Amino acid sequence: MEPAAPNPPDPLDPLVRQPVDDRPGHTSFARKALRKAFPDQWSFLLGEIALYSFAVILLTGVYLTLFFVPSTKEVVYEGSYEPLQGVQMSEAYASTLHISFDVRGGLLMRQIHHWSTVIFMAAIIVHVLQSFFTGVFRKPRELNWLIGVPLLMLVLVNGLFGHSLPDDLLSGTGLHNLEGAIASVPLVGSYAVMFLFGGELPGTDIIPRLYVIHILLIPGILLALIPLHAIIHTWRRPHTQSPGKGSSNTTVRGYPFFRTSIAKTTAFFLSVLGVTALLATFFQINPIWLFGPFDQGAISSGSQPDWYMGWLEGTLRIVPAR
Numbered sequence: 001m002e003p004a005a006p007n008p009p010d011p012l013d014p015l016v017r018q019p020v021d022d023r024p025g026h027t028s029f030a031r032k033a034l035r036k037a038f039p040d041q042w043s044f045l046l047g048e049i050a051l052y053s054f055a056v057i058l059l060t061g062v063y064l065t066l067f068f069v070p071s072t073k074e075v076v077y078e079g080s081y082e083p084l085q086g087v088q089m090s091e092a093y094a095s096t097l098h099i100s101f102d103v104r105g106g107l108l109m110r111q112i113h114h115w116s117t118v119i120f121m122a123a124i125i126v127h128v129l130q131s132f133f134t135g136v137f138r139k140p141r142e143l144n145w146l147i148g149v150p151l152l153m154l155v156l157v158n159g160l161f162g163h164s165l166p167d168d169l170l171s172g173t174g175l176h177n178l179e180g181a182i183a184s185v186p187l188v189g190s191y192a193v194m195f196l197f198g199g200e201l202p203g204t205d206i207i208p209r210l211y212v213i214h215i216l217l218i219p220g221i222l223l224a225l226i227p228l229h230a231i232i233h234t235w236r237r238p239h240t241q242s243p244g245k246g247s248s249n250t251t252v253r254g255y256p257f258f259r260t261s262i263a264k265t266t267a268f269f270l271s272v273l274g275v276t277a278l279l280a281t282f283f284q285i286n287p288i289w290l291f292g293p294f295d296q297g298a299i300s301s302g303s304q305p306d307w308y309m310g311w312l313e314g315t316l317r318i319v320p321a322r
Helices: 014-021 029-036 042-065 091-101 106-133 143-164 169-183 189-197 206-236 257-282 306-316
Strands: 037-039 074-076 088-090 253-256
Touching: 042 106, 042 206, 042 257, 074 091, 088 091, 091 106, 106 143, 106 257, 106 306, 143 169, 143 206, 143 306, 169 189, 169 306, 189 206
Parallel strands: none
Antiparallel strands: 037 253, 074 088
């Protein structure tokens, strides 16, 4: 007779369990959580890519807020970028140029922030499409779908607001489109424009207000909804899987969270960070110094929004002129 296989080691060592049990008393929950099986299939990685990109966005965003000035006050640029020296511009645009050319690592951080946003958007959109076409929105997972769709809308809006903050010519063109979309709302559209912009475009309050919404309001909502979405998706309702022998609506095929999943997910986070850093290093994105400061009378004919807002741009183009 073969000897029985030894039981797997307890993730919580007794030396750790005893002090914790004497205080909060949650080691049983922690032990169960550490042994939980996480699925090991490609569709599960889409949510992880989005989560890790969001973490990179937060980290780089904190760095950028240390130097960005959300103000439309007019100043004369005296920075190191010679083609714009002596040009009158807003403090927001001048501070973005300062980040790009005078802050150590500033341009790299700006580009990582922008590229991680693009990856974040792409991962969420593919994740939503995959969930829709595989029927993941059905019972008993409809609650997670109802959380995920507003998450997508919030991310799209926050991406648009962040793209508008530098107050360059390209982002100003986007604000023109935003103003038109808001003004088209029946009854309250014109009042909403005056409230948001602090007057007629470009107004005096739009950049500070977008800044507060971009770095505080929407990220705060996302920080509440994303963990809730992840908890429901991975802990309360097991991840869906392809039909087959042994598969059901309550089983999960994968590896335990500790130690296998932790090691794999840490390596995956570093991979996402590395790819984002490589893109930011070798592929230029949103070179605001080439566009110049916002001027209502000078709109570039080649201006276009980021790809994830292309649906709005296309909708505006097909609407008949009045």
